[in-house]
Amino acid sequence: MHARRLLTGLVPLALVAATATACGDDEKTSVSDSGKRLDKVTLTLNWYPYGEHAPFYYGKKQKIFEEHGIDLEIRAGQGSQKTVQATGAGRTDFGWADTPAVLAGVDQGVKVKSLGVFLQTTPASVQSFAAEGIAAPDDLKGRTVAGTAGDALTKTFPIFLEKNGMDVSDVEIQNTDPAGKIAAVISGKTDGLLGYASDQGPTMRSKAKKDVSYLRFSEHGLNFYSNGLIAGAKTLRGRGDLAERMTQAVSEAWAAAEKKPGPAVAAMEGASGQLPPKDVLSEQFRTTLTLLHTDATKGKVPGANTEADWKQTIDVFAEAGMVKNPKSVTEYWDSVKGIEG
Incomplete structure (x- = not known):
């Protein structure tokens, strides 16, 4: 009798646990119009949306992220440093931030890594x-x-x-x-x-x-890496292959936007109440497209990096005093989850 009461008492707890798990899954996933299960993903930018960010909005509009199982939410940022900190703390799944801020953050113990720098020629x-x-x-x-x-x-x-x-x-x-x-x-x-x-x-x-x-x-005479995609330890370790899928989707979105800059900029309509005028957005994005590669990555897909370019960037910011204790490239860049050129 005691065993039966104990078993009966456990049933509601099991249901509660199952319900809680289901609710947790629902919070992290959504379903596309075609019925595909998608991972809800947040991306925090380096600043309020401007022309450089067109590929993210274009990729979302063209369902490139959806093709990789991602329901993307794009959030405005308040500077790369804050984006790095938010990404490292797990307050956003991914960030878009300037590499110097990433180097300085890692130097200070922030658990964040680059998945690939896309603006490889500094603006x-x-x-x-x-x-x-x-x-x-x-x-x-x-x-x-x-x-x-x-x-x-x-x-x-x-x-x-x-x-x-x-x-x-x-x-x-x-x-x-x-x-x-x-x-x-x-x-x-x-x-x-x-x-x-x-x-x-x-x-x-x-x-x-x-x-x-x-x-x-x-x-x-002076070049170094600029903005790229970053993720914190929680995203890198806890959500399966999400980092690889996100990196691939971002690369494809940038490649698509590069081919169609006009529609890419148009996809930003309504992105923010502080959005610059369309002619400014267009000029910003045209300039951004001149920054995608170094000599070492010409001909490769957007976001493909080299260890030598990373090393050069680390050396520049060590000389500038922004990196007190320079580490190996692998401490800053997760090439395993990044882009293969």
Whole structure:
């Protein structure tokens, strides 16, 4: 009798456990219109949506992610550093972040790895109105440039100057909040800004109705990896082959968007209340497409990396002081779950 009561008492608990498991599964999965079971996946961007992010929206619209069993939710970010931290803490399944922030995060113990850098030529640049006549590094002597203390651009700028025979004292850096750099140039408070060619420049041109010129670091002796796909330990270890499927889907989305940039940008409609105008989005994405490869990865699919390019990037940021204890490439890049070229 006691055994029967015990068994009877266990039945509701088993049902509760089964129900809880089912609810947990429902929270992590959805069903497509065709009846396919999909994994719900969150991707947090490096910033509010701008032209660079078109492939994610295009891939979603073209059901590329769905083909890989993924129901993708794209979230706005508030800077690569915060995205790295959120990804490492498991608050988002995947992140889209600048490689310097990934290196610094790992250096500080954040459990996150890159699954592949997609912007392999840095968009880092000095941007100014063409009328300023800043066409070569030497033209920066005696100028004032807006920069943000501690970020990758400001940390690598001295290396850029050194590679071009200059000293950091040749240029005055005016410490400026990231959101205020464009206004500083437009108002004439600075002669230029440190920014990304795929981001601020097109916006500055659109707002001021003036041509913008760029001194790209990559064209003057200094290149390093920029934005890519990242995942935290929880995603890498706990959700089967999700990381491989996500990486493959992102690569295919970028390849598809590269072939059809117009429709890719159009897919961003309604992505954010802060979305730049369409002409700015288009210019941002056109510039982004010039950043997809290094000499070592030309001809390979988007997101295919090499150990040598990773090593070069690590060395640059060790020199810049953003990486105190440089580690082996495998500590930053999960090539097993990444893209095979």
